[in-house]
Amino acid sequence: MITVRKADERGHANHGWLDTYHTFSFANYYDPKHMGFRALRVINEDYVTPTAGFGTHGHRDMEIITYVLEGALEHKDSIGNGSVIQPGDVQRMSAGTGIMHSEFNHSKTEPVHLLQIWLLPEKNGLQPSYEQQNFSPAKTPGQLCLVAARDGREGAVTVHQDVDLYAAVLRAGDRTSHTLKPQRHAWVQVARGSITLNGLSLDTSDGAAISDETEIAIAATQDAEILLFDLA
CATH class of the missing domain: 2.60.120.10 (Jelly Rolls)
Incomplete structure (x- = not known):
């Protein structure tokens, strides 16, 4: 059985600096028919304007994967990591017992287009951790x-x-x-x-x-x- 989720049926919010589409319920978008699939909880497609981004905020008990399609995203977190994520890179952040981080468009002139993915962890209370690899x-x-x-x-x-x-x-x-x-x-x-x-x-x-x-x-x-x- 295959159930298609069309792009134009997703949740959508345009905050000016952030134009975002939600495959599953997220933030102010709530649809009880679309709360996730298996352990997959979030697929957000984000477009962030130059120099703008998500200020320091917290997560816990979630596996967060960032996949950049165009542009570059700058990341900093409370466990000492700082990096720039570009197309071909995959970033994994395990929020575990709690992590603070920020994400900003690294460019002063070009937007960044990315997918942010959240997976429910197999257990809560993990030690926060971070990993980034390039696969191209x-x-x-x-x-x-x-x-x-x-x-x-x-x-x-x-x-x-x-x-x-x-x-x-x-x-x-x-x-x-x-x-x-x-x-x-x-x-x-x-x-x-x-x-x-x-x-x-x-x-x-x-x-x-x-x-x-x-x-x-x-x-x-x-x-x-x-x-x-x-x-x-």
């Missing part, structure tokens, strides 16, 4: 690249939840597939471009929840970038 899936177009996993295999960032997160950059005509083991589920998010997912058409910013399927077949109908979550 654009260097291997047409292939699913593992970027986050509970066991951190293949150089993926380590998340404290039973999930494998893959990223892929596809050229028009590329095909790729992923096999789901029994009792596993998936979410596919189209970051940009257009694909077919088991024959269903998905466009930029569309998502799809997948259950009771064995094989996920993806074909790019135009150049595309996707995220695929393999979830318990």
Whole structure:
């Protein structure tokens, strides 16, 4: 079973400095039919104007993944990390018992476009931690690249939840597939471009929840970038 979440059905708020779209209920957007999928709790698509950003604020008991599509995002946190996240990078922050951080557009002239993803941790009260790796899936177009996993295999960032997160950059005509083991589920998010997912058409910013399927077949109908979550 595949349930499509169309881009234009998402929650939306424009704060001037931040134009944001919510796949699942978040902040002032509440829809009891869209509270998350399995351990996947948040997918926010954010556009942040130059030099603007999120001032210092706190999180706890959440696995937070940041995936930048265009521009650069500057990060600082209360456990001593400071970095700039750019396309090809994946940042994982485990909020655990509590962490304070800020995120700002690193550029004075260009907007930053990113996906912020929250996963429920497998247990609360973890020690806060941080990790950032560069994967550059654009260097291997047409292939699913593992970027986050509970066991951190293949150089993926380590998340404290039973999930494998893959990223892929596809050229028009590329095909790729992923096999789901029994009792596993998936979410596919189209970051940009257009694909077919088991024959269903998905466009930029569309998502799809997948259950009771064995094989996920993806074909790019135009150049595309996707995220695929393999979830318990």
